[in-house]
Amino acid sequence: MTTITQRFIQPYSQTSQLLNYLQPIALLGARLYVAWVFFAAGLTKLRDWDSTLFLFEEEYSVPFIPFELAAYLGTAGELILPVLLVLGIASRFSALGLTVVNIVAVISLSEIAPAALYSHVIWGLLLLQIVLFSAGKLSLDNVFKIALLKDKIS
Numbered sequence: 001m002t003t004i005t006q007r008f009i010q011p012y013s014q015t016s017q018l019l020n021y022l023q024p025i026a027l028l029g030a031r032l033y034v035a036w037v038f039f040a041a042g043l044t045k046l047r048d049w050d051s052t053l054f055l056f057e058e059e060y061s062v063p064f065i066p067f068e069l070a071a072y073l074g075t076a077g078e079l080i081l082p083v084l085l086v087l088g089i090a091s092r093f094s095a096l097g098l099t100v101v102n103i104v105a106v107i108s109l110s111e112i113a114p115a116a117l118y119s120h121v122i123w124g125l126l127l128l129q130i131v132l133f134s135a136g137k138l139s140l141d142n143v144f145k146i147a148l149l150k151d152k153i154s
Contacts, residue, residue, distance in 0.1 A: 027136030030126040031091070035082035037123060038098055042078030045071070060108040070104075077101045085130070088139020095130035102127065 045052040052071050056062065062070035077097055084094040106112060106120050135141050 023133075024137040027130065027133060028138045030129055031085050031088065031135060031139075034095075034098065034123055034126050034130075035085045038078045038101065039082040042075050042082070045075045045078065060105075061110065062104060062108050074101060074104070085135075088135035088141045091135035091139060091141050092131050095127045099124060099127045099131070 052075065053068065056067040056071040056074075060067070060070070062074075065073070078101060081094045081097045081101070084090055085098065102120055102124050106117065112120075
């Protein structure tokens with residue numbers, strides 16, 4: 001390689017390696033933010049269950065299942081899956097589950113404000129990141145993975 005090329009490639013490579021150390025923090029941040037959003041929505045539904053049932057019956061048009069079942073499933077998903085996501089337990093499963101909740105929320109509304117749709121897209125992209133890369137090194141999934149590898153070596 002020429003000297004000029006080396007002067008550009010080497011710093012880029014070093015910077016890239018340093019940025020790789022931030023990946024676990026970015027994945028943790030994504031998990032915490034998305035979990036907070038969905039968990040807060042679940043708590044809101046629990047606070048006024050009668051209103052939740054009314055909204056699922058009259059406002060949301062969840063396809064294929066009765067509105068009461070949709071309300072229970074949606075609320076359970078919004079309360080259980082975020083906890084798993086924060087802890088990093090079954091992270092890909094949790095992120096996929098919240099992706100389903102997210103998609104159903106978008107398609108259930110006959111009209112959705114552009115700002116609300118934008119938020120759902122952002123949450124979907126963050127969840128996709130977790131599905132593709134898992135929860136990262138700062139998760140119980142990683143702890144379990146390391147423990148399994150140690151057991152196989154022993």
